[in-house]
Every structure is written in structure tokens, then in C-alpha cells.
Amino acid sequence: MRLITAAAIVMAMVGASVPVQAQSYPTRTIRLIVPFPAGGPVDVMGRLIAQSLSSSLGQQVIVDNRPGAGSTLAGREAARAQPDGYTLLLGSAATLAIGPALFKDIGYDPIDSFSPVAFMSSVPYVMVAGPKAPAKTVKDVIAYAKANSGKLNFGVPNGAPPHMLAAWFKDVTATDIVVVPYKGAATVITDLIGGQIDLGFETTSVTLSHVHEGSIRPLAVATTKRLPDLPQVPTMIESGVPDFIAASWTGIMAPAGTPAEIIGKLNAAINAALQSPDMQARYKQLAAEANPGTPQDFAAFITAERPKWAAMAKLSNLKPD
Numbered sequence: 001m002r003l004i005t006a007a008a009i010v011m012a013m014v015g016a017s018v019p020v021q022a023q024s025y026p027t028r029t030i031r032l033i034v035p036f037p038a039g040g041p042v043d044v045m046g047r048l049i050a051q052s053l054s055s056s057l058g059q060q061v062i063v064d065n066r067p068g069a070g071s072t073l074a075g076r077e078a079a080r081a082q083p084d085g086y087t088l089l090l091g092s093a094a095t096l097a098i099g100p101a102l103f104k105d106i107g108y109d110p111i112d113s114f115s116p117v118a119f120m121s122s123v124p125y126v127m128v129a130g131p132k133a134p135a136k137t138v139k140d141v142i143a144y145a146k147a148n149s150g151k152l153n154f155g156v157p158n159g160a161p162p163h164m165l166a167a168w169f170k171d172v173t174a175t176d177i178v179v180v181p182y183k184g185a186a187t188v189i190t191d192l193i194g195g196q197i198d199l200g201f202e203t204t205s206v207t208l209s210h211v212h213e214g215s216i217r218p219l220a221v222a223t224t225k226r227l228p229d230l231p232q233v234p235t236m237i238e239s240g241v242p243d244f245i246a247a248s249w250t251g252i253m254a255p256a257g258t259p260a261e262i263i264g265k266l267n268a269a270i271n272a273a274l275q276s277p278d279m280q281a282r283y284k285q286l287a288a289e290a291n292p293g294t295p296q297d298f299a300a301f302i303t304a305e306r307p308k309w310a311a312m313a314k315l316s317n318l319k320p321d
Helices: 002-024 043-056 069-080 093-102 138-147 161-173 185-194 206-213 260-275 277-285 295-315
Strands: 031-032 061-065 087-092 114-129 153-157 177-182 199-203 218-219 247-257
Touching: 031 043, 031 069, 031 177, 031 295, 043 061, 043 069, 043 087, 043 114, 043 247, 043 260, 043 277, 069 087, 069 247, 069 260, 087 093, 087 114, 093 161, 093 247, 093 295, 114 206, 114 260, 114 295, 138 218, 153 161, 153 185, 153 247, 161 177, 161 199, 161 295, 177 185, 206 218, 247 260, 247 295, 260 277, 260 295
Parallel strands: 031 061, 031 087, 153 177, 153 199
Antiparallel strands: 087 247, 114 199, 114 218, 114 247
């Protein structure tokens, strides 16, 4: 009888061990790996979440910027980490769809290597033109490009989502528009303003201030409906390009095998941060929309988005080293 009682106690302790670990988590610093350089809009959003989590969880959350190889360096680093909740990844289309479609032997599987934790944000893309571009609407762009093959150009950050959008636009409109690769969005915008390039696709977080200043011209938004910040700008669908819908999105991922209780605790803390008035205001300044939800919501979103971005990556004909 004593043996049975002792065994029962041991089993009860074992069964309770995981919830106890989750309740005590975190007990040390958490690292958030960001696949982009410091200072950009995505990095800023990651840092805002890191600051909020540091406060709510009672442990420091540090941002570790790991750009490179189409954002796959960060993915590989996160996938190799222990699944204990102390290493997280700021996931996006670049790391989870585009990079895996372009690069071989990246060192992780975009689905099997990670567990979705929480959706963070989405930011719409806008097709923009420089002041010297011979087009004031998307229909103008298409007509001019068809009549003047190879005369228009897109400026795009090389291998980044806007590069994929340019390839997609060329494919669906059957136009010959030259794609000019740049190292980053800042130089694309500079050359758009200066008239060195004609067209670009960038997020509202990058373009909105320049649009309001009048230094670049918005042609269409890649959303299902017009944006409150740009009410006079039509959607790509209104402009005659069906189903052209795309947004820059981010969310938090953990290495596969991270305990569900820890993922749940992180999800609750991130959602609380995203729903706070302060975070809502900060995201609005970045022209971003906060998207709180469950890990399952984020998993379903990634499943729907991956094929679209992977197909665009193939259209780009990029041949990375």
C-alpha cells in the first residue's frame, strides 16, 4: 500500500512538472532574433514588443539583429536554438517563404522547424512612382510599358518582398519593365524622388511621409479596400489588376518543440501588448496594423501566405549565391 501511495505521489509530481515550469518561465534573459538591420520599421516593431515583454514577463528581452542571406541566417539561428522559450524569431514572409524558395540548404524547414507564437502586425504595400515617371495611374503604367518595352523600371531592394511584387506585377500584366536591384529601401526612395528610377513597391511605413510631402506619387494600394490614410488612392484591384493583394507581415516564432504552456504565456503577453493604447498608437505611427490572435490563427495565416510568396520568388528569377 505504501509503494502504491509513493508511486502515485511521484506520478503526480511528474504530471505537474511541465505546468510548474511554465508558471515559473521566464527565469532569465530572452533573445528575439530579428532578420533585418537595426533601425528599419520591422526592427522598430520588434523592439517595441521586446520592451513590452521585458516589462510584463519580468525578464529582459534583447533584440539580436541577424540580417543576411535573404533573412535565412536568422531562421537558421533560431531553428538551432533550444526549444525552451528563451530564443524567439521575428518571422516574416522573407524568412518563412521567400528565402526558402530562393536559397538551397538554408538549414531549417519553414514549417517543421518552428512553432507559431503570435501574429504581430501587417503593413500594406503601395505602388509608387517618382515625380518624373510618365504615368499617373496603374493603367497608365501598363499602357506605357506595353507601348515602350523596357523603358520603365522598378527600383527594388534586392531579394526582398518588393522585388517579388515587381516580378508578380510584370507577370500578371504581361509587361516588360526593367527591375533595378538596390541594397535597401532607403536608396530606392532616394532615387525615386530624384527621378533616377520610375516605380517602386514599398510599405506605407516607408512611403507615407514622402507621399504626404508630395515627393513621390502613390498609384495604388495592394489591399482589398482603400486605406484611411490614402483615401484618394485606388486599390490594385480597382486599377485593373485582379487579386493583387499583399502586405508585409510579422509575427513571433519559437523553435519547434517549445512547450505549449510557454507558447501560451508568450501569446497572452504579446496580445496584451498589441491591444494596449500605447502600442496601438506606436504602430499607427509606423503605418502598421496590430493583429492579436492565437498561435493557431498565425499558423493558418502562414499556411495561406507561404505559397503566394514562394511563387513570386520563382517569378523573380533570382539566382542567389
